[in-house]
Amino acid sequence: xxxxxxATTAVPADRIVGRPGGRGRRPAARRRRTLxxxxxLAPFLALFVTFVIVPAVFGVWISLTNWSPFxxxxxxxxxxxxxxxxxxxxxxxxxxxxxxxxxxxxxxxxVPFLVVVPLFIAVLLNRKLRGATFFRTVFFAPYVLGVAIxxxxxxxxxxxxxxxxxxxxxxxxxxxxxxxVVDTPWVWVSLVGVTVWWTAGLNTVIFLAGLKGINTDLYxxxxxDGAGAARTFFSVTLPGLRPVMIFxxxxxxxxxxxxxxxxxLLTNGGPGNExxxxxxxxxxxxxxxNNMAPASAMSYVLFAFxxxxxxxxxxxxxxxxxxxxS
Amino acid sequence: MTDTAVRPATTKxxxxxxxxxxxxxxxxxxxxxxxxxxxxxxxxxxxxxxxxVKTDADAVRNPYALPSPPSLEAYQTLLLSGQQPIFLWLWNxxxxxxxQTVLILVTASMAAYALARLDFAGRNIVFGLIIATLLVPPVxxxxxxxxxxxxxxxxxxxxxxxxxxxxxxxxxFFLRQFFLGIPPEIEEAARIDxxxxxxxxxxxxxxxxxxxxxxxxxxxxxxxxxxxLWPVYVLLSPENMTLQPxxxxxxxxxxxxxxxxxxxxxxxxxxxxxxxxxAQRQIVDSVAGxxxxx
Numbered sequence: 293x294x295x296x297x298x299a300t301t302a303v304p305a306d307r308i309v310g311r312p313g314g315r316g317r318r319p320a321a322r323r324r325r326t327l328x329x330x331x332x333l334a335p336f337l338a339l340f341v342t343f344v345i346v347p348a349v350f351g352v353w354i355s356l357t358n359w360s361p362f363x364x365x366x367x368x369x370x371x372x373x374x375x376x377x378x379x380x381x382x383x384x385x386x387x388x389x390x391x392x393x394x395x396x397x398x399x400x401x402x403v404p405f406l407v408v409v410p411l412f413i414a415v416l417l418n419r420k421l422r423g424a425t426f427f428r429t430v431f432f433a434p435y436v437l438g439v440a441i442x443x444x445x446x447x448x449x450x451x452x453x454x455x456x457x458x459x460x461x462x463x464x465x466x467x468x469x470x471x472x473v474v475d476t477p478w479v480w481v482s483l484v485g486v487t488v489w490w491t492a493g494l495n496t497v498i499f500l501a502g503l504k505g506i507n508t509d510l511y512x513x514x515x516x517d518g519a520g521a522a523r524t525f526f527s528v529t530l531p532g533l534r535p536v537m538i539f540x541x542x543x544x545x546x547x548x549x550x551x552x553x554x555x556x557l558l559t560n561g562g563p564g565n566e567x568x569x570x571x572x573x574x575x576x577x578x579x580x581x582n583n584m585a586p587a588s589a590m591s592y593v594l595f596a597f598x599x600x601x602x603x604x605x606x607x608x609x610x611x612x613x614x615x616x617x618s
Numbered sequence: 619m620t621d622t623a624v625r626p627a628t629t630k631x632x633x634x635x636x637x638x639x640x641x642x643x644x645x646x647x648x649x650x651x652x653x654x655x656x657x658x659x660x661x662x663x664x665x666x667x668x669x670x671v672k673t674d675a676d677a678v679r680n681p682y683a684l685p686s687p688p689s690l691e692a693y694q695t696l697l698l699s700g701q702q703p704i705f706l707w708l709w710n711x712x713x714x715x716x717x718q719t720v721l722i723l724v725t726a727s728m729a730a731y732a733l734a735r736l737d738f739a740g741r742n743i744v745f746g747l748i749i750a751t752l753l754v755p756p757v758x759x760x761x762x763x764x765x766x767x768x769x770x771x772x773x774x775x776x777x778x779x780x781x782x783x784x785x786x787x788x789x790x791f792f793l794r795q796f797f798l799g800i801p802p803e804i805e806e807a808a809r810i811d812x813x814x815x816x817x818x819x820x821x822x823x824x825x826x827x828x829x830x831x832x833x834x835x836x837x838x839x840x841x842x843x844x845x846x847l848w849p850v851y852v853l854l855s856p857e858n859m860t861l862q863p864x865x866x867x868x869x870x871x872x873x874x875x876x877x878x879x880x881x882x883x884x885x886x887x888x889x890x891x892x893x894x895x896x897a898q899r900q901i902v903d904s905v906a907g908x909x910x911x912x
Contacts, residue, residue, distance in 0.1 A: 322739075328815050329738035336729035337744070339721075339785035344751050347762035354762060361765075413655065416648045429898045430656045436894045436901070437887050438844040440862040444869050444883045445666050448876050454681035456665055489659065494905065501906035539909060550755060553846040557866060571757050571847065578761040579851045591757045602753045 355588035362582070373589035384577070384586045390565055391573035392594070394555075398569060399548045402484045406544045407537075410492045414499035415529065428500070432493035442490045443557025447473065450482055450558065473558045479567050483554050490554075491547070495540050502536030503529070535609070542605040549598055570594050663887070670880040677877035692881040701871065703857055704885050707864035710776065714860055715842040718780040722838045723831055726789030731819050733790065734797035735805070745794075748787045760847070767852060778852040779860065783842065789834050792908065796830035797823060836897075836904035843890075861886050 330337075355373050357366040376382040377389075413431060417424045434442060449457050450472035462468030472482045506529065514524045530537075552571040555561055561568030568576075574594070578587030669677055670692055672685040680686070696702055732738070733745050763782050772778040800823065808822045824831075843861075850863045859867065865886055872878045894901060 325736065326738035326740075329732045329736040329741070332728045332732035332736065332815075332819070333744065336725035336785070336790060339725060339781070340748065340751075340787070343763060343766070343782040343785045344759065344787070345747070347759045347766060348751070348754065350762040350765070351758055354765075413652070416652055419645065419648055421645060421648060421652075425899075427652045427656055428902065429895065430659055432898070432902055433891060433894060434659060436840065436843075436890055438862050438890075439846050440865040441883050441887050444865050444879055445662050447869065448669065448880060449662050449665065451876070454678075454876065456682060459682045489662070493659075497902045497906040498909040501910040505910065536910060543909075546755070550757065553862075556846075556850075557869070574757055575760060575847060575851060579764055584761050584765075588761050591755075591760065595755055595758050598755050599753060 351588050351591065354585055355592055357585055359585040359588075360582065361584065369585075373586045374593070376586065377589060377593060384583070384590070387565065387573060388570075388586075388590050388593075391568050391570045392597075394565075394567055395549055395551065395570040395594075397480065398483060398551050398567075399545055401480055402487050402548045402551075403541070403544050405484060405488050406492065406495060406548070407541055409488055410495035410540075411499050411533075413492070413496045414503055415525070417496070417500055418503045428493075428497060431496050434490050435494050437490075439490065439553030440557065442486060443553060446482070446486045446489075447558055475563055476566055479559050479563065482558060483551075483567060486554055486558065487548070487551070495544065498540055499533065499536060502533050505536075506532035538605060538608050542601065545601055546598060549594075549601075663891075666880045666883050666887070669877055670884045672877045674875055674877050677875070681876070692875075692877040693885070696868075696878050696881050696885075701856065702864070702868050702882065704861075704864065704868070704882055706857055707859050707861045708886065708889060710858065711843060711860040711862070714776055714779045715839045717776065718784050718842045719835050719838040721780065721784035722786045722789045723835060725784065726786050726834065727793050727824060727827065727831065728819070730790045730793035731797055731823055734794045735802075735823070736815065748790050751787045752791065756848075760851075764851065773852055774854040774858050776858070779842070779845070779849050783845070783848070786838065789838065792834055793827065793830055796827055800826050832900065833904040833908055836901050837908060840901070840905075 354366075356368055356370060358369050358372075359366045377385050379385055417428055421427075449455050452458065452469065452471050452474060455472070457472065458468045458470055461470070470478055472478050510528045510532065511524065514528050519527060550571055551569050552575070555567045555569050555572055559567045561572055565573075570590070571594075574587050574590045577583040577590070668685060669681075671688040671690065672680075673689045673691045674695070676683075676685060676689070677692075696704065729748075733741060733748075759782075767773060767778045767782060770777075772781070804826070805818050805822055808818050813821070846862045846866075849860050850866065853859045853863055856864070856867065865882060868882045869879055872882075
């Protein structure tokens, strides 16, 4: 998951294996070794080429054609599908950018909560309280349910007429007719809330592992210097969590950018198309409406946006390992 | 948080010295907050269970009251309807997740070993390609893989939800890291004893990699179990569905009959939660460890 390329490519294999005779002395022996290596690789490469490399190239080809599942041959139309996406008034551009907006909005609204809430919980759990394992288990549990069970349960909790949430709010004298999954801005509150409920435990346990990695001497030193709780948190805990923080922020941004199930199950993309995310629109266009060519083009445009995020993350990670090395 | 700092660095990590007086106030606050949050997490699940043991009429008329009296009517309706084979979905989910996990463990461990330990022409190209695809979001593969799977005649079958996803670049990357960390002397000793590459892999490297394989197994299983988008589109008939698309369908079929929908959610979640309760340490450590160390 956390990718640290710098650390992985350093050791030459012949040194590790220590094969007598050294490498490449006799071409026949080297050919034999290559053959054996590819025998090891064959099962994986068969899957990898068929379902990763071929589709990646095939997808580009689809996006450059007027692909239709109802025709036998497809025509190459160049970048038209891409240009259409960037041309106001074309059949797909308005809906696509609307879905990109929904995705972007969800990322912006959800990521802060998905980082801060788990961090808060992890810091509390890290106090080594009796029963910390119990709490950790409880907070992680929703994640193993999967989005469909989560969506089904919360649809009922959120239901405007018979949902328990509105009833409870009413008991406290708050408005009891909030259209949680029907109207803006409540739909966004619900989608973010459910996502936090579902996946906060995941980030919590990662933060916890990060907290355990912080040198306890630093806390001792902070205590000797008379640093208070807040000071210790900002001067020791947060800097110590930096690598974990970058990892969590990046994976959470990517996960939120790939949001599909929550909208599909809770709001069905509504009201109107307000919460129809990019993934939801691409899947619908490509697999339900048979607009495979424009949908493929959209998936590559989305990829470009996500790649920028990944590159920024990679830069930050490298900076970190360089700092650690010096 | 200063009070966490008084822990002496020399104590064993799992057994901190408890200093009652200065910690107590902070601990109580922590308990109160954690307890409240735990309640928020657990409450929807309890509400699901309570609603699932209401009769349909009871659920509609008294949605906020406790079930009076508790009844298994919703479960009966759901299971007798025959339209929603929910135990079959559970089984399909387990079968698909297990099958895909096995496929990933076998293919990724062999490939990772070759990339970590064998010297061969094209190694950097192969490894570079695998790493490059880690950055590609799954949506890019959605449409072309759908067409491929359709072409293979795999739509609506377990093959569609196990085989394509088994090409785990992450698995290869993750296990390669682990193999690189094993001291090469162990394998050298086996080689001097005359063992070939395959024997060294199966009898020396794989047993050593057991913890990494277990972690990858947990991550793969969870990933397949939680997958939603892909099965929604490639599984079509009720008897072939897994839990995730099945429950979405069930919700559509029983719209406002919340008791029945909650019975379905309960049947789907209870086995998972029990399994999680037993394996929670392994699962949580796997997820956290892969993220922090990987």
